[in-house]
Amino acid sequence: MNQILPLVDDFLKTMQIVLEIAEELRVEAQQLPSAELDTLPRKIQQLDDLCTEGLKTYEKAQDIAEEMRDLVG
Amino acid sequence: MSNHKKLLEVIEGLLRQTLILMDLAESSLDLAQNLGSTGIGELAGLIEQLIDDCDLGIAKLQDLSSLLDETREILGLSSGSSTVAVPITVRERNFSIEPPNQPPPSLVVDTGSAIFSSHDTIIPDITSEETAALELEQKNILGELNGIRRSTNQLIRPDYDSGSGFSQLGKSAFLWSIKIIDAITILTAMSTGGLAKQVPQVVDSLRDIQSFLEVLEESGSAVRGFSLTDASPEKSTCVQKTNVLEELFEKLNAQIGAVIEDDEKRKKKRREEELDKAEREQAERDRTPGAPS
Structure with a gap:
C-alpha cells in the first residue's frame, strides 16, 4: 500500500493538470463566436495545441494508473 | 445548411465535449482521492475504473480534435494556415453557461441574414x-x-x-x-x-x-x-x-x-x-x- 501512495499522488497532480486544460479548452471555445475573423486561425490552433497537451497528460495519467494496477496485481 | 449555422453547431459540440471532459477529470480526481483509504480488496476495481475513465477522456480529446478540424474545414482554413475563405463574422456573444443572475444572452450572427427569423424565436x-x-x-x-x-x-x-x-x-x-x-x-x-x-x-x-x-x-x-x-x-x-x-x-x-x-x-x-x-x-x-x- 505504501508503494502505491506516491503513484496516487502523481496521478492526482496529473489529473489536476488535465482538469485545468479542459477548463482552458472550455474558456477558449466559448470565445470563438465573438472572435474576429482574422484571429480565428490562431484561436483554433491554440485549441488544437491544448488538445495535444491534454492528450499527452491524459496518457501520462493512464500510464500511472496502469503502474498502480501492476503493483496491486 | 449555411456555413455559419454549421460553425455554431460545431462550436456548441466543442463546448459539450469540454464539459464532459471536465466532468470525467473531476470524477477521476474524486475516485483517486479515495484510493488511499480503500481496502486492498477493492483497489483493483477502482484502479481499473480509473484506467477506463482515462480511455474515455482520451477519446473525448480525440473527438475535440476532430471537431477542430471540422471547424477549420467550415472556415476554409487549411491546418495552420491563415487563409480564410468564408466571409462571415460571428459577432455575439455568450455561448457560455451564464451565472443565473445574468440576463439571457442573445446570439447575433452578422451575416446579412439572421440564423433565426426573429430575435423572439431564439429566446x-x-x-x-x-x-x-x-x-x-x-x-x-x-x-x-x-x-x-x-x-x-x-x-x-x-x-x-x-x-x-x-x-x-x-x-x-x-x-x-x-x-x-x-x-x-x-x-x-x-x-x-x-x-x-x-x-x-x-x-x-x-x-x-x-x-x-x-x-x-x-x-x-x-x-x-x-x-x-x-x-x-x-x-x-x-x-x-x-x-x-x-x-x-x-x-x-x-x-x-x-x-x-x-x-x-x-x-x-x-x-x-x-x-x-x-x-x-x-x-x-x-x-x-x-x-x-
Whole structure:
C-alpha cells in the first residue's frame, strides 16, 4: 500500500493538470463566436495545441494508473 | 445548411465535449482521492475504473480534435494556415453557461441574414431562476451517482459469494451507475448548453430528460428491491443512496414538469396576445376609410 501512495499522488497532480486544460479548452471555445475573423486561425490552433497537451497528460495519467494496477496485481 | 449555422453547431459540440471532459477529470480526481483509504480488496476495481475513465477522456480529446478540424474545414482554413475563405463574422456573444443572475444572452450572427427569423424565436420562455434550479438539481444527482458508483464498486469483491448472485448484482449495479453518470453528464451538458444558447429546443431537451428520468426511477427501484434481500453495510449504503437519488429524481422531474407547464402557459398567453393585437389592428384598418383589408 505504501508503494502505491506516491503513484496516487502523481496521478492526482496529473489529473489536476488535465482538469485545468479542459477548463482552458472550455474558456477558449466559448470565445470563438465573438472572435474576429482574422484571429480565428490562431484561436483554433491554440485549441488544437491544448488538445495535444491534454492528450499527452491524459496518457501520462493512464500510464500511472496502469503502474498502480501492476503493483496491486 | 449555411456555413455559419454549421460553425455554431460545431462550436456548441466543442463546448459539450469540454464539459464532459471536465466532468470525467473531476470524477477521476474524486475516485483517486479515495484510493488511499480503500481496502486492498477493492483497489483493483477502482484502479481499473480509473484506467477506463482515462480511455474515455482520451477519446473525448480525440473527438475535440476532430471537431477542430471540422471547424477549420467550415472556415476554409487549411491546418495552420491563415487563409480564410468564408466571409462571415460571428459577432455575439455568450455561448457560455451564464451565472443565473445574468440576463439571457442573445446570439447575433452578422451575416446579412439572421440564423433565426426573429430575435423572439431564439429566446425560450425559461427564467434564469428556473435554469439555476435545474442545474443545481442535476449537479446534486451527479454527486449522488458518483457516490453510488463508489458504493457499488465496493460490492464487487472477491469475498462475496458469487453463487449468491450478489456479486453479479454488484457488477450490474456498478455498470448501471457508470452508464447513468455518462448519460446524465451528456444530458446536463446538452441542457445547459442549450440554455446558454437560448434556443427553443431547450424545452424538448427537458422533455427528453424527463422521459429518461422515468426509466431511471424504474431501474433504481429494481436495484433497491434486490439489495434489500441482504443487509451488509455496503448494501445498506447503496440502498440509502438509491433512496436519496430517487428523491432527487422526483424533485428534478417535478421542476422540469413545472418549467414545461409554465413554458406552455406563457406561449399560450403570448399567442392570445398576438391574436388580440391582430384583431385590434384589423378593427383599426376597418375603421380607416380606403385602407386595405
